[in-house]
Structure formats: C-alpha cells, structure tokens
Amino acid sequence: MVNKQLSSEAEEKILRAAQTVFVKKGYKGATTRDIAAEAGITSPLLNYYFRSKENIFQIVYERAFSRLYSNVYPVIIGDEPLFDKIPALVDGLLAELLENPDVPIFIFNEITQSPDKLIEKFRSKINIMEAYKKFSKSVYDEVEKGTIRSVRPITLLINIQSLCIYPFLARPLICEISAISYREYMKILSNRRDEIVGIIEKDLKL
Amino acid sequence: MVNKQLSSEAEEKILRAAQTVFVKKGYKGATTRDIAAEAGITSPLLNYYFRSKENIFQIVYERAFSRLYSNVYPVIIGDEPLFDKIPALVDGLLAELLENPDVPIFIFNEITQSPDKLIEKFRSKINIMEAYKKFSKSVYDEVEKGTIRSVRPITLLINIQSLCIYPFLARPLICEISAISYREYMKILSNRRDEIVGIIEKDLKL
C-alpha cells in the first residue's frame, strides 16, 4: 500500500513539489534538497513525512500514472459500441494531457528505465488485461457486422494513443523545428480532437 | 566541435558502451563506472580518452540525434512531390527506429530535461527551419492543385511522426497492457509501413 488515505496539507504540498521536480529532472536528477526548496521547507522535513526519496517517488509516480489512465479506463471497459468509445477515449486522453503536458514523458521514461515496477503495478491493479479484452471485443463486433475493415485491436489502440500522446512527448522538438511558441503549440493541440477522431474513423472505413 | 574526425578502436568501443548505458539509465542514472565496465576497461581510462562524463555524453547524444534524422532530413528537403515524400519519410523513420528502438525515448527525455542544449544544436546546424519551409511548400503545392484537402504542414508532420515514433516510445507499456512479447511486438511494428502511409493518405483525401 504505497498511497495514503489521509494526507495533511503539508504532505500534499510536498507531493505537488515533488511531482514538479521529478517531472522536470527525473528520479536520479531530482535531489531531496530540490524538492524541499520547491515545497518551501528543509530536507529533513521530507524524511519526517515520507521516510525516503524512493518512497516519495513511488507515491508521485503512482498518482501520475493513475491519473493518466483514470479517464481512459472506464471508457475502454464500458459496453458502448466502438464508434462511441473512440471519441470518448480521445477526449479523456487529451483532457488529461492538456492539464499535465509534461507528465507523459516522465512516465514513459521511468517505465522504460525500470519496466519491472510497471509489471508490479499492473499485477496489483484490477485486471487491465480484462479491459483490453473488452476493447478487443468491441472491435471484433464491428468487424463481424461489416461496419469497419478488418483491423487488429492492438493496432487501433496504438494509432489512437500515438496521435493523442506523441505531440506532447515531442513538444520541445516540434516547437523548435517549426519555430512555434509554446502557447501557439498548445493551442494547436487543444484543437486536435476532431482531427484525430476523423483520421481514425476514415482509416476504419471499408 | 564536439565530435571527432578520427576515433581509435578503443574510443569507438567506449562510445558504443556509453550509448548502451546512457540509453538504459539516462544521463544522471548512468555512472562512469557502468560505462567503463560495459566497455571492459577501468574508469580512469574513460577520462584519458574523453575528459569528462559530460563530454562523452555530448558525443553520444549528438550522434544518436543525428542518426535519427539523417534518414529523414534529405527527404524533407528534397524536391519530390508530397506523395513521394510521405512514404520515403515513413521508411526512413521506421528503418532507424527498428535498428535502435530504445534511442528515441532517451533523446526525447534528454531534450525535455534540458531543451537549451537542443536549441544550441539547431543553431549550429544547417538550417533546419529551411527544411521545414521546403516541406511546407510541398504541402501547399498539393493543396493549391486541389489534390489534397487543406491541411497545416505542421499537423501533417506531427501525424506522421506520431504514428511512426510513438509505438517505440510506449513499447514496454503496450506490451504489458496487451500481453504481447517483445519479439511479437517488434514484428507488428516492422509491418506498420503500409498501415501508416495508408492512414495519412486517406486523411489527405478531399
């Protein structure tokens, strides 16, 4: 049980500061002194509330990860037909990403550098593979009905995620290449919803 | 001039080892001892060849970055019409990614954590914004001819990159969610070429 039910005001302040610093510098790059400074306290106080840097990180990581998928999970597991799921999925992802544009690169990097922790996470959660099977079924239903072309569910999921998430991962690179300001770029991204749904639906046509 | 013209056998061995370790653990997470061990030498020898960890990193980062775009840059800057550029771009990207699937997450993470270094890099290189303008022109040419729908060049570039690169960035996550083995997943990715080109071209239709 890495998370806590009741967090004091001070604990929340520290966790917010920790997320800011961890996202900016990564686990190894962030120091407990950085986090303390960001939270406006001294570093021994960190150890008073959370016993170690590792422990703070686990909580921040867990929360960021859950938030990223909390909008998406209910959609995937739901009983709606595929053509309702797609826009809802895009909406859920984009909403979270626009609010926390720098979180995904942090998550993906940490997952890549220690994938074992991810596996533990999934093992302990409500079965995510069950969700994937449900999504697969809603795809196969449409294929059988002849309303979409034959497509692997995993391919469809990859394409949707790609179009939603990648632009946030590559933000600094794309802004530099195309000489677009941060603000302008975020505006482009916030208008991508119909674009993405359109691309996916055109692709699924027979 | 961060790179070198002539590298000895030993230097190349160290640089390969350094890339392996930096990609796996990031700049802060990698230690000079790790790199030395991976190269089969002792750490003072690293400092004999390259003066510092920072210096080794610059060379590795520079090379990885250049390689990722060396296949793509000539395509973007070329004079072919858009419909030839798109498949060539996808081919170039996928070829590099299949050979070095773990490099992009490393690059993107380092860019995000210190975007200033990226800017320096671009300032010193042959004008990449010139390339972007050329690509834009090949898009606008088709729009004017009425062969494709009206689309912002930056949007098109984002979509192509998303569909090519994201699946590599998210590899551990997607494999875990869908219970697909590494080998099987890479096989799926190596067959994405026509899929991606198809999606982009369908989207550009009037």
Add this chain to the structure above:
DNA sequence: GTCTATAGCGGGATAGAC
C-alpha cells in the same frame, strides 16, 4: 595506454536541539 589508490564533493538520511 592502462592500472591502483585516493582526493574531493554532492546528496540521502539521521541526531538532537527547540
């Protein structure tokens, strides 16, 4: 060129006063 030994510093964690 390559090694062993070590200097020197930065960061996580704790002791103990208040």
Add this chain to the structure above:
DNA sequence: GTCTATCCCGCTATAGAC
C-alpha cells in the same frame, strides 16, 4: 513539527606507478 549540523556513502576526476 521544524530546524541546524553532520554522518557517510557513492560518484567523478586525478595522481602517480608501471
């Protein structure tokens, strides 16, 4: 609860022998 002072480990880099 919150602080100052400090311990101690691990890491980069260097000194110096071979």
